[in-house]
Amino acid sequence: MIEERFAAGDSFVHGLDPRVKIIVAIIFSVVVAVSSNFSALLPALVVAVILILLAKLPMGKVFYRLLFVNGLILFLWFMLPFTFQGDTLFTIGPLVGTKEGVLYASQITVKSNTILLAMIALLATIPISTLGHAMRQLYVPDKVVHLFLFTYRYIHVIFQEYQRLINAMRIRGFIPKTNIHTYKSYAYLVGILLVRSYDRAERIHKAMLCRGFTGRYYTLSRFSVRTGDLVYLTVMLVAILGLVMLQWRVTI
Amino acid sequence: MHISEGILSAPVLITGAALAAAGISVGLKKMDSDKIPEVAVLSSVFFVASLIHVPIGPSSVHLIINGINGLLLGWLCFPSILVALTLQAILFQFGGITVLGVNTLNMALPGVICYYLFGRLVNRETRLVSLAAAFSCGFFAVLFSGILVALSLLFTEESFISAVTLILLAHLPVMIIEGVITLFCVAFLKRVKPEVFGGIYGKGS
Numbered sequence: 001m002i003e004e005r006f007a008a009g010d011s012f013v014h015g016l017d018p019r020v021k022i023i024v025a026i027i028f029s030v031v032v033a034v035s036s037n038f039s040a041l042l043p044a045l046v047v048a049v050i051l052i053l054l055a056k057l058p059m060g061k062v063f064y065r066l067l068f069v070n071g072l073i074l075f076l077w078f079m080l081p082f083t084f085q086g087d088t089l090f091t092i093g094p095l096v097g098t099k100e101g102v103l104y105a106s107q108i109t110v111k112s113n114t115i116l117l118a119m120i121a122l123l124a125t126i127p128i129s130t131l132g133h134a135m136r137q138l139y140v141p142d143k144v145v146h147l148f149l150f151t152y153r154y155i156h157v158i159f160q161e162y163q164r165l166i167n168a169m170r171i172r173g174f175i176p177k178t179n180i181h182t183y184k185s186y187a188y189l190v191g192i193l194l195v196r197s198y199d200r201a202e203r204i205h206k207a208m209l210c211r212g213f214t215g216r217y218y219t220l221s222r223f224s225v226r227t228g229d230l231v232y233l234t235v236m237l238v239a240i241l242g243l244v245m246l247q248w249r250v251t252i
Numbered sequence: 253m254h255i256s257e258g259i260l261s262a263p264v265l266i267t268g269a270a271l272a273a274a275g276i277s278v279g280l281k282k283m284d285s286d287k288i289p290e291v292a293v294l295s296s297v298f299f300v301a302s303l304i305h306v307p308i309g310p311s312s313v314h315l316i317i318n319g320i321n322g323l324l325l326g327w328l329c330f331p332s333i334l335v336a337l338t339l340q341a342i343l344f345q346f347g348g349i350t351v352l353g354v355n356t357l358n359m360a361l362p363g364v365i366c367y368y369l370f371g372r373l374v375n376r377e378t379r380l381v382s383l384a385a386a387f388s389c390g391f392f393a394v395l396f397s398g399i400l401v402a403l404s405l406l407f408t409e410e411s412f413i414s415a416v417t418l419i420l421l422a423h424l425p426v427m428i429i430e431g432v433i434t435l436f437c438v439a440f441l442k443r444v445k446p447e448v449f450g451g452i453y454g455k456g457s
Contacts, residue, residue: 002303002343026349033350034262065345072256079415101411111258116345119257123342123349131342143280143288148335150292151299155339158296162304176307183429186306187436190317193297194324194437195445201290208289215285 002159006057006124013055017229018126018134024236025122029115031240031247040247041110047239048117055121062120069116073109080105128152133219146217157200158193165189254340254355255401257348261408268404269353272330275360279330287328294325295332299339306429313426319393319434322363323371323386324448329363330356354404362396374438375449382442383435390434391427398423 008014013021032044052062081089084101091097126134132149136142169185176182244250260268283291298321305312321329334356340346347355366389373385398420405412405419441448 004343029257029349033258033260033265069256069345072259076259076415079418080411083411083414085411104409104411108259112256113258115257115348115350119341119345119348124345128339128342141280143283143285144276144331144335146285146288147283147292147295147331148338150289151295151332151335152339154293154296155299158293158300159303162300178307178309180432183306183432184436186304186315187433188440189304190297190301190315190320190433191437191440191444193300194294194320194441194448197293197297198290198445198448201293204289204293205286209286 002155004124004128005061006055006120007127009056009125011054011056011125012228013051013121014125015228016232017223017225018130019138019223020225020229020233021122021126022131022134022138024233024240025118027240028118028122028236031243032111032114032118035111035243035247036107037247037249038107038110040243041107041114043246044243045110045114045117047243048114048121051121052117055125057120057125062117065120066113066116069112070109073105073112076108077105080108134223136217137223142215142217149217154197154200158197161196162189162193165192254337254347255351255358255404257351259408260351260354260404264404264407265350265354268351268355268357272334272353272357272360275327275330275357275364276334279327279332282327283331291325291328291332292335294321295336298332299336302336302340306433308425308429313429315433316359316394316397316426316430317390317433317437318359318363318397319366319390319430320437322360322365322367322393323374323389323434323438325363326367326371327364329367330360333360333363358397358400358404361400362393365396366393371449383439386438387431387435389431389438391431393434394423394427394430398427 028044028047032041035041035044081097081101082095084098084104086098086100089097089099089102123131129149129152132145132152135148136145166189169189174185176186298317301315301317304315306315318329318333321332325332334352337347337352337355337359341348341352369392370385370389374382374389376382376385402416402420405416
């Protein structure tokens with residue numbers, strides 16, 4: 001269930017320096033998030049699709065992810081056209097759909113999916129452990145990086161523990177329903193996860209102290225910026241600059 | 253409770269990120285390096301809990317437990333929720349980079365508020381007071397989160413009002429469930445491992 005679905009691969013994008021990918025992902029997402037002009041958003045969507053194609057990811061899985069995240073967007077489509085003030089575009093019974101509302105909903109849809117695609121192409125293609133070390137090199141505070149890496153490590157342990165417990169509950173005939181007994185059982189499940197986690201954390205900490213942990217995390221992975229990375233970074237920055245100019249109608 | 257990418261306006265995103273950064277830096281200052289494994293384990297429980305779906309009528313909701321998180325971690329729940337949300341964004345693409353600040357704030361601030369409002373009461377000897385405080389902690393943490401989500405959307409665009417109303421109404425049963433879960437969970441922890449409350453985590457200094 002918790003797996004890095006897109007991290008494995010040997011495409012050009014997978015081989016890029018993770019720091020370059022993080023920087024590009026952040027700048028790109030921010031620019032798209034604050035854009036509102038379709039003449040900038042549609043090219044941005046094209047860029048995001050190109051990024052996904054370059055990463056050679058399994059399209060079915062990418063599509064599935066998009067579908068999942070578009071739930072809220074769909075919900076907005078049912079509301080926004082009717083609550084926005086503006087020119088009437090269509091009517092369903094007493095409901096009046098406005099042009100502005102439809103445009104706004106489309107704008108959100110394009111923005112959301114564009115950022116999502118770029119995130120899958122750029123960030124989800126970095127293994128989490130590499131991501132942690134790359135974040136550190138990008139001046140994310142040490143404590144945050146440690147917390148991030150440790151949390152990632154324990155998610156798997158605790159998820160396994162959770163599965164073991166829920167299996168034990170099922171074997172004893174637990175069928176979740178809408179009643180107090182169910183909620184009580186889930187609460188105890190969370191409780192026992194917490195208790196075991198505390199004990200585990202204590203053991204881990206002692207074990208780490210025994211091995212001479214002084215609050216520093218060493219890594220063997222060294223990143224190096226190669227020509228390909230520089231080319232990629234430059235192309236992307238130019239593309240993003242283009243989007244900025246399209247959005248704010250700057251002409252050279 | 254996640255707000256997806258591409259919905260909020262720039263001022264809301266920036267305000268959210270700035271306030272979240274402030275909360276995170278307070279949390280980091282209170283978090284000694286040797287507490288990191290412990291906070292990390294709690295962050296993972298928080299992450300895993302969001303994968304647990306509890307039934308409600310014909311549908312189901314996933315646990316949020318930001319109330320319990322705040323109760324146990326105090327200010328440290330800011331960095332804790334930050335990393336959990338980052339991992340969710342990268343692994344499942346729920347939320348994302350630009351909304352990370354807003355989402356962290358919306359989940360963590362209620363946790364901290366509930367820690368200050370109910371933390372002491374939960375530790376009371378009187379069983380009834382303690383349990384009532386635990387229920388309120390779970391209930392209000394979700395309520396405050398809902399209100400913050402609502403504000404984030406409304407400051408972006410006033411026309412979200414009907415969507416916001418629906419979201420808040422839909423969260424009403426979630427608040428009750430979270431309250432009940434928090435109540436039983438606290439009762440359980442008090443019996444099994446009472447030292448987790450107000451101990452090394454909550455005070456955080």
